[in-house]
Amino acid sequence: MISELMHWAFASLRSNRSQESWVAGSSVLAAFIDRIPNDIDIHHVSTAAFAEAVIKDTEVLLAAGYSVIFNQESETERERVFANADVSLTINWVLEPKRPVAVINDPLLGVRASYADVIDRKMEMYAEDHQAKHKDDLISLFHKSALLQPEIEPIQFATELSGIGIVLGMQGVGFELFQTLVEELTGYDRLPTDLLTENLTLLQNEAASVGDLGTLAVAYRIFKEDKRASNPDDTFLNWVEGTSLFITACQIVYLFYTGAIRVGSRWKRCGWRQHETALVWRTIGTHAPMTRGTGTYGDWAQQSSTSPVSEFAARGKI
Structure with a gap:
């Protein structure tokens, strides 16, 4: 699900997205899962693009009346929490070692990782830690997989879910x-x-x-x-x-x-x-x-x- 705040943030920041600075993570799939992602992930492979995105996105949010209430950084990641009145928004800028297979132009997000890349990563994370949120997201995505075509093939997706031990059962199936x-x-x-x-x-x-x-x-x-x-x-x-x-x-x-x-x-x-x-x-x-x-x-x-x-x-x- 996409909250009004997240929708506004995507629309406000999309002009800053490019082939060198793209939306990634669960926020790419927000419209197809049954929860609102906690934050927005923006990925890069270039150090210069990474630094520029942090500056430009922050400028947009400050100009809209937000202030930075939390800031944490490392060599490969910068996390900031922005607040305005009673709402807050978390953005993670990440420096990745390699570019995803496909980077897609998107009318709302600007530029994003492909659904296939994000789903592959989510399956890897579930195989590693078996967090319930990843399993729930993957089941929701499979139920809506017809909407994710042609970036994913539903029958292949079903086989991959079975391979990591995710069983839908008949819950939610009429x-x-x-x-x-x-x-x-x-x-x-x-x-x-x-x-x-x-x-x-x-x-x-x-x-x-x-x-x-x-x-x-x-x-x-x-x-x-x-x-x-x-x-x-x-x-x-x-x-x-x-x-x-x-x-x-x-x-x-x-x-x-x-x-x-x-x-x-x-x-x-x-x-x-x-x-x-x-x-x-x-x-x-x-x-x-x-x-x-x-x-x-x-x-x-x-x-x-x-x-x-x-x-x-x-x-x-x-």
């Missing part, structure tokens, strides 16, 4: 989104709500084998809202194939089609209800074995009827 995800993966709609609820609980309880349902669901929402609009012929499965999310998608299909999931190298049956309602029987047009009829196996072997086959099954992925 049941309706899970329902439409299941419909997309299985090719069937109007599945019973109670079955969807049961299977969602089963999948969550088997998270160690299934993977992160929340990340998959948010990735699907991004795909629906952004990727599908730009390429209607693309499929969600094509989009996630080759990533860890594909395994999670497979487990959803396994459960709904067979009533079982993969646990290591074996199959784990998930209950009689899941066997009875498995979509494989509906797909081949018969009843589940041992559920109807007078024979040993019920009437499951009756002649198949024509039934749609999901894109997932048609591609031989199950």
Whole structure:
């Protein structure tokens, strides 16, 4: 979130930003996270640009009626806190050893580090110290990752979050989104709500084998809202194939089609209800074995009827 004070500061100082003096850190991502950053970071690789930025930015704030109430400096960093009436603003000017991969012109900030560079740094910091604020920021950013394109690729971002141990879970992910995800993966709609609820609980309880349902669901929402609009012929499965999310998608299909999931190298049956309602029987047009009829196996072997086959099954992925 961007406070009114931070918005004013960005607008007031943007004329001082350049390819040699750019906004960095969480303030670059302020519009996409659920907290207001504590300060504004301005980075440089040139000692001259660093010194000039401190002077020019301070002049702007003093002219606006602010005064310096705190000043701390080292060879590579200068921190000042400016106050005006009952508000305060902290600015950190930093001398970096190298320039980021990309420096971007921005209408509000003037010039900033790319989203990808700032997110990479935030993931590095989380891997080092596991601070809750970095984790919360990264989860917020992933939920809004469609807005960060083309500077980041959401599916790659999801894989990187998984790599540093960040699991979204289903918190903040609506049941309706899970329902439409299941419909997309299985090719069937109007599945019973109670079955969807049961299977969602089963999948969550088997998270160690299934993977992160929340990340998959948010990735699907991004795909629906952004990727599908730009390429209607693309499929969600094509989009996630080759990533860890594909395994999670497979487990959803396994459960709904067979009533079982993969646990290591074996199959784990998930209950009689899941066997009875498995979509494989509906797909081949018969009843589940041992559920109807007078024979040993019920009437499951009756002649198949024509039934749609999901894109997932048609591609031989199950």
